[in-house]
Amino acid sequence: MNDAIRMQVSAFVDGELPENEAELLLRRMSQDAELRQAVADYLAIGRLIRGEHGIAAADRMHARVAAAIEQQEHPEVTDTVVDSVSKVRAARPLAGAAIAAAVAVVAIFALQQNTAMDDGAVTTPVSVATEVVPSVDAQQERNRQFFLNHAETSSELGANGMNSRVVTLRFSEELTEEPDAEENDVTDESDEAPTQP
Amino acid sequence: MAIKQRHFAAPLWLALGILCATHAARADEQPQDWLNRMAVAVQSTSYEGTVIRIKDGSAEALKVVHTVIDGVVMEKVVAQEGNGLEIIRNGNEVHCILPDRKSVLVEEWDNQSTLFSTLPSSDVRFGSEYDLSIVREDRIAGREALLLAIRPHDAYRYGHRIWLDMETGFPLQTQLISDGNAIEQVKFADISLNQEIHASALQPSMNTENFTWLRQPAAHQSTDVETDWQSDQLPAGFRAVSTHQETMQGSDEIVTHILFSDGLANVSVFVAANSGQLVSGPARVGGSNSYSVESGDFEITAIGEVPAMTVEQIATTMRRP
Numbered sequence: 110m111n112d113a114i115r116m117q118v119s120a121f122v123d124g125e126l127p128e129n130e131a132e133l134l135l136r137r138m139s140q141d142a143e144l145r146q147a148v149a150d151y152l153a154i155g156r157l158i159r160g161e162h163g164i165a166a167a168d169r170m171h172a173r174v175a176a177a178i179e180q181q182e183h184p185e186v187t188d189t190v191v192d193s194v195s196k197v198r199a200a201r202p203l204a205g206a207a208i209a210a211a212v213a214v215v216a217i218f219a220l221q222q223n224t225a226m227d228d229g230a231v232t233t234p235v236s237v238a239t240e241v242v243p244s245v246d247a248q249q250e251r252n253r254q255f256f257l258n259h260a261e262t263s264s265e266l267g268a269n270g271m272n273s274r275v276v277t278l279r280f281s282e283e284l285t286e287e288p289d290a291e292e293n294d295v296t297d298e299s300d301e302a303p304t305q306p
Numbered sequence: 307m308a309i310k311q312r313h314f315a316a317p318l319w320l321a322l323g324i325l326c327a328t329h330a331a332r333a334d335e336q337p338q339d340w341l342n343r344m345a346v347a348v349q350s351t352s353y354e355g356t357v358i359r360i361k362d363g364s365a366e367a368l369k370v371v372h373t374v375i376d377g378v379v380m381e382k383v384v385a386q387e388g389n390g391l392e393i394i395r396n397g398n399e400v401h402c403i404l405p406d407r408k409s410v411l412v413e414e415w416d417n418q419s420t421l422f423s424t425l426p427s428s429d430v431r432f433g434s435e436y437d438l439s440i441v442r443e444d445r446i447a448g449r450e451a452l453l454l455a456i457r458p459h460d461a462y463r464y465g466h467r468i469w470l471d472m473e474t475g476f477p478l479q480t481q482l483i484s485d486g487n488a489i490e491q492v493k494f495a496d497i498s499l500n501q502e503i504h505a506s507a508l509q510p511s512m513n514t515e516n517f518t519w520l521r522q523p524a525a526h527q528s529t530d531v532e533t534d535w536q537s538d539q540l541p542a543g544f545r546a547v548s549t550h551q552e553t554m555q556g557s558d559e560i561v562t563h564i565l566f567s568d569g570l571a572n573v574s575v576f577v578a579a580n581s582g583q584l585v586s587g588p589a590r591v592g593g594s595n596s597y598s599v600e601s602g603d604f605e606i607t608a609i610g611e612v613p614a615m616t617v618e619q620i621a622t623t624m625r626r627p
Binding site for chain 2: 121128132135136140142147184247248249252253254255256257258262263275
């Protein structure tokens with residue numbers, strides 16, 4: 110990635126890239142994993158500078174998936190009842206605690222778990238590379254179930270938000286601690302006065 | 307020669323005229339008309355493209371293919387990062403394929419929600435808590451788009467910006483807005499709409515014959531009930547729209563689930579027996595805010611895609627006469 114692209118990414122993350130250039134950059138991002146990573150890194154850096162935790166969604170997703178598979182491979186350590194059924198392509202029920210981890214694989218996006226967000230406390234910055242996946246405790250598991258029930262019921266209502274499906278998918282991915290954040294990472298434009306086109 | 311040119315020019319001008327008239331007619335439509343068009347478009351439009359999602363320090367790309375065949379939703383989503391996770395939906399059955407683990411998780415989705423679930427259509431009233439307006443024309447993913455803004459009147463709910471494809475009403479970009487800032491953005495970097503989608507595009511990219519298949523149990527069980535739980539300081543515009551008793555997955559515990567809605571934002575309140583192990587206070591889960599509090603013999607948790615202050619106010623003001 111050359112300096113010009115780097116500067117573009119930096120401007121994009123700061124919301125200072127002109128719309129037409131941002132459009133091109135987004136297109137490029139759709140084709141270029143390295144560029145996507147660069148944008149994610151810039152965003153993470155911004156969060157670290159502001160004293161927020163970074164996010165390594167893919168890594169944590171792998172960890173969650175690994176936990177699910179681990180339980181599947183060692184059923185004696187849990188109440189999970191899973192058999193390998195590959196040859197007959199029949200799926201068996203997955204039960205108990207393993208479910209929580211298994212659902213994680215549906216996830217594409219990040220989940221933030223915040224236990225101290227009302228006081229605006231700034232926590233010590235941590236390196237993305239050293240971020241540790243916390244264990245899923247009972248409270249988190251309850252919240253997870255509440256969230257899924259909420260998403261499902263909202264969807265049935267037909268008045269769900271635009272991104273509810275995405276959010277539902279996202280939910281299943283991760284549990285990680287996240288401080289209160291001014292969620293201003295996304296490039297943006299200020300509200301404009303309404304006009305008729 | 308000149309006659310020939312005029313001969314060709316006539317249909318061209320006619321076509322341009324029709325195009326302009328159509329365009330003008332669509333631009334003159336009211337914002338609610340556009341939302342109605344969008345509601346139809348997300349259910350009926352076939353599309354294929356790349357979605358970029360930016361939130362909380364991560365930018366991720368997804369390849370998506372979506373079509374409806376004989377009323378059955380067919381969808382394929384492939385994560386472009388990590389291990390190449392693929393999600394394939396065939397009607398209500400969803401397969402999550404994990405190439406690196408040689409596993410497939412099977413889930414049942416018993417609703418028609420798609421990657422882009424619809425915003426309220428005409429039968430869902432926004433009430434007086436939001437302004438809906440057309441902001442301007444724009445260009446997204448190489449297509450003409452119309453930007454709609456949904457602005458809340460107070461800080462109890464988020465706003466939305468939606469860029470709709472001028473031709474089809476399909477949402478090309480969405481932003482969730484808090485205090486004028488986009489806190490989440492989903493945008494198509496490229497998209498083709500209503501092109502024929504070959505069946506092979508909806509198939510797994512790999513042979514899963516030797517993979518391990520795991521089935522996710524059915525969704526939670528619930529029963530409609532009446533409850534006397536209510537908030538004595540419910541934020542303006544919210545009202546209870548449903549109440550269920552639900553059995554928590556993996557246990558026999560039954561909770562009461564009350565769903566509040568202002569027509570756009572939804573907040574669920576769960577009332578459970580006090581376990582004595584509740585961690586009171588705010589949390590974030592699945593991109594939503596939640597707030598848990600003890601109330602006598604009960605634990606109350608409010609959760610929803612609303613600001614933290616909204617779930618806190620609702621959770622802490624739940625009462626039973």
